[in-house]
Amino acid sequence: MRSSPSAGGLYPTEIYILASNYKGLEDGIYNYQAQKHGLVLIQKNNVKSKLLEATFNHPEIECGNLFLILTGVFFRSSWRYQDRAYRRICLDTGHILGNIDLVSFPSNFKAVLIGGFNDKLINETLCLDEDEEQALAIISLSKKETISEFPCALPSKLEPQNTKTPEGMRLLQLHNRSKIENYVKVPNINIPDIEEKFKFSSKTLLEEEPHSFQWNKTLLPTILKRRSTRAFTGGPLTKEELNAILDFTYHPELFYADGLDPSPMYFDLSLVETFVAINDVDGLEDGCYYYSKKGRYLRQVRFKNFRDDIYYLCLGQELGYKASAIIFHTCDLPKSIFKYGERAYRYIHMDAGHLGQRINIAAINLNLGVSGIGGFFDDTVNDVLGIPEDEAVVYITTLGIPAKTISQ
Numbered sequence: 001m002r003s004s005p006s007a008g009g010l011y012p013t014e015i016y017i018l019a020s021n022y023k024g025l026e027d028g029i030y031n032y033q034a035q036k037h038g039l040v041l042i043q044k045n046n047v048k049s050k051l052l053e054a055t056f057n058h059p060e061i062e063c064g065n066l067f068l069i070l071t072g073v074f075f076r077s078s079w080r081y082q083d084r085a086y087r088r089i090c091l092d093t094g095h096i097l098g099n100i101d102l103v104s105f106p107s108n109f110k111a112v113l114i115g116g117f118n119d120k121l122i123n124e125t126l127c128l129d130e131d132e133e134q135a136l137a138i139i140s141l142s143k144k145e146t147i148s149e150f151p152c153a154l155p156s157k158l159e160p161q162n163t164k165t166p167e168g169m170r171l172l173q174l175h176n177r178s179k180i181e182n183y184v185k186v187p188n189i190n191i192p193d194i195e196e197k198f199k200f201s202s203k204t205l206l207e208e209e210p211h212s213f214q215w216n217k218t219l220l221p222t223i224l225k226r227r228s229t230r231a232f233t234g235g236p237l238t239k240e241e242l243n244a245i246l247d248f249t250y251h252p253e254l255f256y257a258d259g260l261d262p263s264p265m266y267f268d269l270s271l272v273e274t275f276v277a278i279n280d281v282d283g284l285e286d287g288c289y290y291y292s293k294k295g296r297y298l299r300q301v302r303f304k305n306f307r308d309d310i311y312y313l314c315l316g317q318e319l320g321y322k323a324s325a326i327i328f329h330t331c332d333l334p335k336s337i338f339k340y341g342e343r344a345y346r347y348i349h350m351d352a353g354h355l356g357q358r359i360n361i362a363a364i365n366l367n368l369g370v371s372g373i374g375g376f377f378d379d380t381v382n383d384v385l386g387i388p389e390d391e392a393v394v395y396i397t398t399l400g401i402p403a404k405t406i407s408q
């Protein structure tokens, strides 16, 4: 029942449920026990007033009764991945946010995402030891028709970094530096349109008609059978399959009739760009493409087959070599940090993980193979694929035809 993936299978994310006058649950804080699919009451108090204070009087906390807090337990991942674990903790958490989002709407809830909160107050409310575990995201399970005007993401202070922190200490330092104490408005910064900034080649249009996934019947079975594919055959995907996955990931409004949320909440998707390397997709030339979320089209940025390069870039993983299409999520880090301070880093990685979960679910629904990849050579990936150097790759998701393996 591993409904969302986790880098290295280390599961650093915890889920707490806060109930306040919610029918069927005594007021208090519960920890969700994934293995037994149950709740453990860990505090009997009604902590809504603390939550309200910590979220700077967020209207959805004011009128809500049921809230989720997702936390990261740092050492579960950092013993293995050291400081880079921070990315994977946030990506993993983003995958879970994707699942929460997908199942909320059919369960008559709108998942209202809250990223701007006073960290210290939230961590204190949950009685967390901040050296071990801290809050990453809050969700109000609100009424389905809710349209939240409150910004999902708030900035943290941008402090000049004048100390050289030793390796192994940077994860906690970065997280602590990204904390918010007081409400600060999001500065009105325009992130320039990437297509205006860079001259990509002409457009390759994708299908007009969205694929019929029939989510009203298939969503839960698909989530429950999701697994990361351990080996691909190397065989081709079709252009229609790729298009269906991209549509489901970036155009949720197309699946409203299936009962899904037409506008799931992200921290700030304007920070995240998408590039797709095509190794073997029927109907598409091999190469690296920019994908326009707005326009539903691809623009080729480099013309060649990247199998060997991606094998190398993904630290020699077969998955990268045999994948038919590889999706790269990127962001302009300096601009993002200018907008949100150090906190940008967590927002970007959680949003990339959230998109990654939608890619996973769409691929599994189509009986295709899929796996996230968090280990890659950051300094060479842009140069090799032709992704503009301002755009740092934050996450890779591989797609292909699954090979039959015993562990599947």
Ligand SMILES: Cc1cc2nc3c(=O)[nH]c(=O)nc-3n(C[C@H](O)[C@H](O)[C@H](O)COP(=O)(O)O)c2cc1C
Binding pocket: 002, 004, 005, 006, 007, 008, 009, 088, 091, 092, 095, 226, 227, 228, 229, 317, 319, 371, 372, 373, 374, 375
């Ligand atoms: C952020 C992230 C990074 C990952 N990186 C890799 C990777 O580099 N190589 C790989 O084979 N699998 C990778 N995975 C897949 C995990 O190994 C997989 O999710 C985990 O073993 C649990 O298996 P399951 O997804 O089938 O439930 C990654 C998953 C996530 C969420």
